[in-house]
Amino acid sequence: MPRIPDHLTGPGPSNPFPGIKVLERRLGREIPHRLGSNEGLDMPHRALRERFGDAMVEHVYCYGDAEALGVRQWLAALYGVPLEATLVDAGADSLIALALRMVATPGCTVVSAGGTYPTFGYFAQGQGCRLIERPYREAPGLLAPDLEALLASAHEHAARLVYVANPDNPSGHLHGDDEIRRLRAELPEDCWLLLDEAYHDFRDDARSAYGREVLPGVIRLRTLSKAHGLAGLRIGYAIAEPETLAMLMKVRIHYAVSTLTQAAAETVLDHHAEVEAHIRDVKQRRERLARHFRDLGAEVLPSATNFIAIRLPSAELAGRLNQQLLEAGRLIARPAHPDLGHVLRISAVEDALAPGRLTILEREIARLRS
Ligand SMILES: Cc1ncc(COP(=O)(O)O)c(C=O)c1O
Numbered sequence: 500m501p502r503i504p505d506h507l508t509g510p511g512p513s514n515p516f517p518g519i520k521v522l523e524r525r526l527g528r529e530i531p532h533r534l535g536s537n538e539g540l541d542m543p544h545r546a547l548r549e550r551f552g553d554a555m556v557e558h559v560y561c562y563g564d565a566e567a568l569g570v571r572q573w574l575a576a577l578y579g580v581p582l583e584a585t586l587v588d589a590g591a592d593s594l595i596a597l598a599l600r601m602v603a604t605p606g607c608t609v610v611s612a613g614g615t616y617p618t619f620g621y622f623a624q625g626q627g628c629r630l631i632e633r634p635y636r637e638a639p640g641l642l643a644p645d646l647e648a649l650l651a652s653a654h655e656h657a658a659r660l661v662y663v664a665n666p667d668n669p670s671g672h673l674h675g676d677d678e679i680r681r682l683r684a685e686l687p688e689d690c691w692l693l694l695d696e697a698y699h700d701f702r703d704d705a706r707s708a709y710g711r712e713v714l715p716g717v718i719r720l721r722t723l724s725k726a727h728g729l730a731g732l733r734i735g736y737a738i739a740e741p742e743t744l745a746m747l748m749k750v751r752i753h754y755a756v757s758t759l760t761q762a763a764a765e766t767v768l769d770h771h772a773e774v775e776a777h778i779r780d781v782k783q784r785r786e787r788l789a790r791h792f793r794d795l796g797a798e799v800l801p802s803a804t805n806f807i808a809i810r811l812p813s814a815e816l817a818g819r820l821n822q823q824l825l826e827a828g829r830l831i832a833r834p835a836h837p838d839l840g841h842v843l844r845i846s847a848v849e850d851a852l853a854p855g856r857l858t859i860l861e862r863e864i865a866r867l868r869s
Contacts, residue, residue, distance in 0.1 A: 501716050502659065502689040503746050504604050514753050520564035536562060555759065563758035570761050573768035574736055579711040586744045589733040589755040591697045591722040595662075596622050598693050598718050598737075600750045602660050603628050610652045611662040612644035614669070614839035616695060619662045631656055634838055635670065642800050642810060642842070643672040646682045653690050661686060664695040666702065669834050669844045671802025673702060676709040683717055692717045697735075698804040700726035700778055701785075713740055718747075725805055726778050727767050732760040781805045785847035795861055796868030806832075806846045809860075812867065814840030823859050831857075 523530055533540060544556045567587035575582040588594045595618060603609065605627035611619055613632030623630050633648035644667055653661050663682070666673045683692050694717050699705055719738040724730035734756055737747065767774065789799045789807050800808045811817045817840060821833040832844040843860070845851050 500740075500742065501602075501691040503601070507601065507746050507749055512749055514565065514748070514751075516562075516565075516753060518562050518565045518753065520568070521566055524566075524568070533561065538562065558757075558759040558762045561758055562754050563756060563761055565753040567756055567761055570734070570756075570764045570768070571736070573765055577768060577771055578706070580738050581711075581713060583741045584713040584738050584744070586737045586739070586747055586751075587756055587761075588735060588737070588751065589760075590724060590730075591695060591720045591735040592618050592622075593733070593752075593755060594718075594720045594735055594737050595619055595693065595695065597747055597751055598660070598691070598720075599623055599626050599628070601746050602691050604659075607659040608656040609660045609662065610649050610656070610658045612649065612667075614834050614836035614842075615644055615662070616664045616668045616697075617835065619664075619693075619695070623662075628659075629656075631658070632838075640798075640801065641672070642670040642808065642839075643667065643674070644670075646674065646678055650682060650685055653686050657687065658690050660691040660693055662693045662695065664697065666696075666698040666803040668698065668804065668806075669808055669832065669839060669842055671800055671804045671806060671808045673801075673803035676707075680714075683714060686716070688716075690716075694719045696720060697722045698725060700774075701782060701805050702803050711738075713738060715740060718743060723764055723767070726781070727764070727774055728777065729760070729764060729767065732757075732763050734760050734764050781847050784849060784852065788845060788847050788851055791852070792861075792864065795864045797864045806844050809843045809845070809864075811841050811843065816863070817841050817843050820860055820863055824857070827859060829856065829859070831860075 519530055519533060519536065538561055540560050547559065548556050570587050571582055571585045574580055574585055588597055599622055603626050606629060608629045608631060609623045610631045613634055620630050631652050633645055633652055636643045636645040644663055649661050652658065665679060686692060696719055699710065699721055720735060722735035785802060785805065785807060792799050792809055798810045800810060802808060817833055821831065821843060824831055834840065834842055850856060
């Protein structure tokens with residue numbers, strides 16, 4: 500097992516407030532009278548009821564289930580991940596922070612691709628880690644985190660953790676399962692692999708056996724922000740070995756996922772056909788968007804996500820177009836990292852396909868081709 504800092508390897512710290520749901524499960528019976536948790540149960544909530552209805556208000560009074568059992572049961576039932584290998588938190592971002600909080604000690608080294616999902620580096624640096632970034636692999640039709648380079652840096656700098664987004668943001672690149680397995684196998688034994696699978700649901704093989712596997716030494720992260728459309732409610736989950744999750748639980752903010760969010764997630768998961776239809780629609784839109792820009796002559800990179808990435812000849816051009824689009828009220832994404840400044844990322848939403856919406860970009864691409 501990769502290294503866990505000494506202060507977590509003993510019996511503590513233990514959560515002082517596991518909450519009534521966890522306590523009820525431990526006791527094996529319901530506790531009907533909540534007289535000790537200082538929650539504001541008598542608040543009439545007239546304003547909230549008026550705006551959001553009585554059903555919503557039911558979910559606002561009480562601290563939630565710190566173990567999010569209901570959500571995890573749905574995840575296990577739908578996606579086949581073992582219940583005991585799941586942990587729910589307030590989105591993949593929170594899970595990145597949580598993994599760092601468990602693994603990192605000040606000054607320790609973590610490694611990622613330079614230009615990948617930047618929240619990882621932001622959190623790592625905020626926690627006093629030394630961040631080593633390695634350039635992407637670039638070739639015609641290819642822009643991908645360079646796993647060989649990440650591996651080499653992990654060995655060279657005795658890294659405590661390597662971060663890989665798969666599929667990747669912003670490139671959209673998907674590494675094959677065997678590549679990820681090999682990366683894990685060849686990393687130093689005491690180094691964690693943080694595998695950010697925020698876009699996993701958009702993989703064509705999302706429901707494969709690999710998708711539900713618990714990989715030793717790996718913390719897999721997923722989110723309900725994308726395919727499940729719940730970004731505003733903040734919920735995601737980790738898949739890892741139960742011993743790893745026990746360590747994460749030691750440093751987790753126990754009520755980070757609200758009761759309302761858990762109820763909403765359970766409702767969406769209970770109506771999974773809607774999620775599946777949404778995923779199908781997103782992929783179709785992604786392909787339409789990709790075809791549209793390819794037909795104009797753009798280099799659209801292969802994407803296993805809910806967005807497309809376009810590689811432009813220069814960062815200067817990408818920056819100018821991004822700025823012009825923004826001034827015209829169109830917010831697309833351009834990585835802030837200098838290594839990927841020549842990339843523009845567009846979400847596969849219907850609005851991106853509306854005639855005239857991205858004319859500024861289309862004109863420039865057509866001009867480059869002529
Ligand atoms: C690679 C990656 N990880 C994590 C996240 C954040 O997900 P969440 O909304 O669950 O925090 C995103 C969101 O864009 C992402 O692209």
